[in-house]
Amino acid sequence: MPTYRDEVVVLRTHKLGEADRIVTALGRRSGKIRAVAKGVRRTSSRLGARLEPFMVADVQFSRGRSLDIVQQAESLGSYGADISQHYDRYTAAHAMVEAADRLNDPEAATAHYLLLVGGLRALARGDHAARSILDSYLLRAMALAGWAPGLVECARCGAPAPHDQFVAQLGGVVCAACAPTGAARIDPATIGLLTALMAGEWEIVDAASAHSAGAASGLIAAYAQWHLERGIRSLQHVEAAR
Known part of the structure; x- marks a missing residue:
């Protein structure tokens, strides 16, 4: 059975049978991977702690028909424990890995992997406000997927700045002529914050x-969920943590 190794960040896990788990991970080279980790729910298993959500590991897999099989795993980054001790970091991390699970672009696998690992590391260390780390991650991840929001010229017609309305469905800030009725108003400070994020x-x-932080977060959430076509369920808990 052919095998391969990859550095991965664990996105989520599901129970399988009495002792196994299905692990969904984002690989540095392979993109999204779904694999069975056998026996990891037994108390004697040393593998299980290395394959929890938000953990980064060097993993050897064997290829299977529908799911690959985890053979070995060595920890590279133990971010889960520090993240889970803080509710705001924990909910932000869940929203990040949920978005990463949706943004499965094999051509940008390495960039997505490095971005997510950097975000989780920043959350674990408490480098910045958890919501700001999440907002920055979502904007950059959307950009890697080809959906960078327009923040200067009108996203619809290209009219030069300044503009004071933001429409997720049209791709970012828009001029008065392009903005539909009821479009969200955005002030210069919030545009500056989006650019900085x-x-x-x-x-x-x-x-x-x-x-400005609250306004930017709301616009980013609306923009990301519009382009992902389904809501990021974890964001409702992030909002509660603010």
Whole structure:
């Protein structure tokens, strides 16, 4: 049976039978992987702790017909314990891995993997507000998938800035002529914050007002869920944690 190795971040797990688990992971080279980890729910298993959500591991798999099989796993990053001790980090991490599960682009697998690992590491260390880390991750992940929001020119007609309306369905900020009735208003400070979140300019992000942070989070959530076509269920718990 052919085998392969990859660095992975565990997205989610499901019970299988009495002692096994199905592990869904994002591989650095392979993209999304679904594999069976046999016997990991037994108390004697050392493998189980290395294959929990938010963990990063070097894993050897054997290829199967529908699901691959986990043969070995070595821990590379134990972020789950630190994340799970803080509700805001825990809910943000769940929203991140749920989005990563949806954004399965094999051509950008390495970039998606590195982005997610960096976000989980920042959450575990508490480098910035959990919601800001999540917002930055969602914007960058959408950009990697080819859905970067337009934040300068009108996303529909290309009219030059400034614009003060944001429409997720049209791709970002839009001019008054393109904006439908009831389009969300966006002030310059919030546009600046969205740009900083996209670029990873953390001094600007950390100094943003609560009003701008809340407005940006709402727009990012609407934008991501529109393009993913299904809601990110974990986001409802992130909102409750704010």
